[in-house]
Every structure is written in structure tokens, then in C-alpha cells.
Amino acid sequence: MIQPLQYDRETGTLFLLDQTLLPDEERYVQVKTLDELIEAIKALRVRGAPLLGLAGAYGLLFAVLESEKSALFWEELQRRVDLLVNARPTAVNLKKEVESILEDIPMTAEPYEVAAIVYEKVLSLESRLRNDDLSLAMHGADLLKGKRRILTICNTGTLATGGIGTALGIIKVKHSKGDLDVAYLCETRPVLQGARLSAWELLKENVPHYIITDNAATYLMSLGKVDAVVVGADRVVRNGDTANKVGTLMLAIAAKHYGIDFYVAAPTSSFDMTIANGNGIVVEERDPEEVLQIHGVRIAPKGSRALNYAFDVTPASLIDGYITEQGILKAPFAEVNYIGR
Numbered sequence: 090m091i092q093p094l095q096y097d098r099e100t101g102t103l104f105l106l107d108q109t110l111l112p113d114e115e116r117y118v119q120v121k122t123l124d125e126l127i128e129a130i131k132a133l134r135v136r137g138a139p140l141l142g143l144a145g146a147y148g149l150l151f152a153v154l155e156s157e158k159s160a161l162f163w164e165e166l167q168r169r170v171d172l173l174v175n176a177r178p179t180a181v182n183l184k185k186e187v188e189s190i191l192e193d194i195p196m197t198a199e200p201y202e203v204a205a206i207v208y209e210k211v212l213s214l215e216s217r218l219r220n221d222d223l224s225l226a227m228h229g230a231d232l233l234k235g236k237r238r239i240l241t242i243c244n245t246g247t248l249a250t251g252g253i254g255t256a257l258g259i260i261k262v263k264h265s266k267g268d269l270d271v272a273y274l275c276e277t278r279p280v281l282q283g284a285r286l287s288a289w290e291l292l293k294e295n296v297p298h299y300i301i302t303d304n305a306a307t308y309l310m311s312l313g314k315v316d317a318v319v320v321g322a323d324r325v326v327r328n329g330d331t332a333n334k335v336g337t338l339m340l341a342i343a344a345k346h347y348g349i350d351f352y353v354a355a356p357t358s359s360f361d362m363t364i365a366n367g368n369g370i371v372v373e374e375r376d377p378e379e380v381l382q383i384h385g386v387r388i389a390p391k392g393s394r395a396l397n398y399a400f401d402v403t404p405a406s407l408i409d410g411y412i413t414e415q416g417i418l419k420a421p422f423a424e425v426n427y428i429g430r
């Protein structure tokens with residue numbers, strides 16, 4: 090399986106598969122400092138809600154190692170952690186995983202002890218993500234048995250989770266069970282996670298798929314060519330409203346109109362019970378330049394401006410259910426421990 094992140098403890102180097110270069114080039118960049126990791130997160134060299142949680146955990150390790158020489162260790166660590174957890178605001182995983190590791194560290198611990206604890210936590214997080222993905226994908230494949238034409242958006246595969254993937258993991262499992270005719274991948278403007286990343290993953294596993302323009306998805310549904318829509322999530326809040334890649338809301342509205350199943354696939358670690366509804370979710374706005382060009386080639390006239398919302402928020406009323414590692418959940422959610430540990 091692809092390894093989007095690989096850590097070498099000997100040299101303290103995080104080898105990061107640079108997702109901005111895929112599918113043309115499979116290059117691992119060497120990240121040795123917290124600043125380099127934060128740059129990689131902001132530039133989407135590493136991305137995807139669950140994988141951002143793992144990247145955050147490695148970032149915490151960098152923060153500890155860079156703070157341990159300071160006489161004000163805890164203050165220095167907190168300063169670095171604040172920079173890390175705010176690198177991308179919409180996915181709950183980055184901040185949640187970092188803070189949940191910190192919660193388990195006694196303030197009496199020596200810096201070298203903190204580093205050892207964090208490293209162990211990173212390893213267990215890595216295996217939790219893989220296990221959660223597999224369990225989620227099996228639940229999703231069971232739920233969607235017989236639904237052979239699946240449409241999805243963005244990239245929710247190994248490049249977004251470090252495991253088999255969430256929505257894309259379900260597609261891969263359905264294929265392995267002989268229960269998939271085709272996956273329709275929305276290209277996902279402006280950064281093209283669907284056309285570049287999901288297509289790259291499915292091609293490697295010979296999963297039949299078509300890349301479609303985002304604006305063709307509704308027409309495909311109108312032709313009766315889609316049996317279900319399954320998407321990922323960056324943050325599912327208490328009433329079930331869900332932040333996901335921009336374009337998800339459009340798919341949910343169209344699916345409702347055409348009577349097509351619409352599911353969110355996300356580990357419960359992507360759930361945030363501290364927020365009541367979608368109005369409380371911060372939607373990341375990114376550099377408009379990403380919209381004004383495609384893969385580095387400018388497409389818009391000089392002087393035109395662009396809006397670049399990286400996510401949108403789909404109301405729970407448009408979501409048929411939530412496919413998680415614990416099974417299929419329905420909104421609104423009771424106060425349940427969704428940390429997934």
C-alpha cells in the first residue's frame with residue numbers, strides 16, 4: 090500500500106509523498122523541522138482530514154524535539170503547537186489528534202520522556218487509522234451491496250488517510266468483492282484531488298473509473314447512471330451537518346432531487362461533538378490563485394479576481410447516513426465518545 094508519510098527515527102526525518110506533484114511524479118520530500126511540515130500542510134503536499142491528524146502528530150514530535158533544549162520547554166512547545174494546529178482550520182483531525190496526545194502527557198514529564206511518549210502515540214495513531222479505514226470500508230461495502238455505480242468527490246483514499254481510505258476505501262473493497270461496475274470521480278477543482286489523486290490510486294488497483302468534470306455530476310445522476318454518492322468529511326458536527334470538499338453540497342442537493350443515496354464516509358475521529366451545527370464550522374478560504382490557474386497554467390485574464398472556498402457544509406437533512414468504523418450512524422448524534430480510541 091502507498092505510504093504517504095514515513096518517519097525515520099534514526100535521523101528524525103519525515104519522508105512525505107508530495108501530493109502536489111502526483112500523478113506526474115512520485116517524489117518523497119524530506120521534512121526535518123516543524124516549519125517545513127507546516128509549509129507542506131498549507132501547500133497540500135500532505136492533505137486529507139485523517140492524514141492531517143497523523144501529520145499533526147508528527148508535527149508535535151518535531152515541536153517537542155525543537156523545544157526540549159529550551160529552559161522554557163512547555164511554553165516553547167505550546168507556541169509551536171499553536172502554529173501547527175492552525176495550519177488548516179476546517180478538518181477537525183489536525184487539532185484533535187495533537188490535543189488528544191498532549192492531554193495524555195503529564196506536566197511533570199521531562200522533555201526526553203515527552204518525546205518518547207509522543208512517538209509511541211504516533212505509532213498507535215498510525216495503526217488506528219489503518220484499522221478504522223478497513224472497518225469503515227467493510228461496513229460501507231455491506232451497506233452499498235448491489236449499488237454498482239458510485240460517484241465521489243475529492244480524494245478520500247490512502248493519500249488522505251494512510252489506510253485503505255474512507256469513501257475511496259469503500260470503492261476499493263466493493264471492487265475487490267466484484268460488486269462495482271464503475272466509480273465516477275469528480276475532478277474536484279481547483280486542486281484536482283479527484284482527477285490527479287483518486288484516479289492515480291484507482292489505476293494502481295485496476296479499479297474501473299471515469300473522471301468527470303464537477304459540473305457533469307448532476308447530469309450523470311439525471312441519466313440514471315449513478316446508484317449512490319459517497320463522500321468523505323473534514324468535520325461532522327453534532328446535528329450531522331458536514332464540512333467536506335467544496336462541491337459536496339451540490340452533489341447532495343442533486344442526489345436528493347434524483348432520489349439517489351447520499352452517504353458520508355468518515356472515521357468517528359472526524360466527528361466534532363463540540364459544535365452544534367454547520368454554522369459553527371470554519372470554512373478555509375485558500376489563495377485565489379488556485380482558481381485562476383490549473384496546475385500552474387493561468388486560465389483567467391489578468392485582473393479577474395476569484396473566490397476560493399476549500400470546503401462547503403452539507404446539511405444533515407441531505408445525508409442518508411454516516412459510514413464509520415463503528416457502523417452506520419444516523420443524525421442527530423447522541424453524546425457518544427467519537428474519539429475512536
Ligand SMILES: CSC[C@H]1O[C@H](OP(=O)(O)O)[C@H](O)[C@@H]1O
Nearest residue numbers: 136137138245249321322333334
Ligand atoms: C478522507 S477525508 C479527506 C477530505 O480531505 C479533503 O480535503 P483536502 O484535500 O483539502 O485536504 C477533502 O475534503 C476530503 O473529503
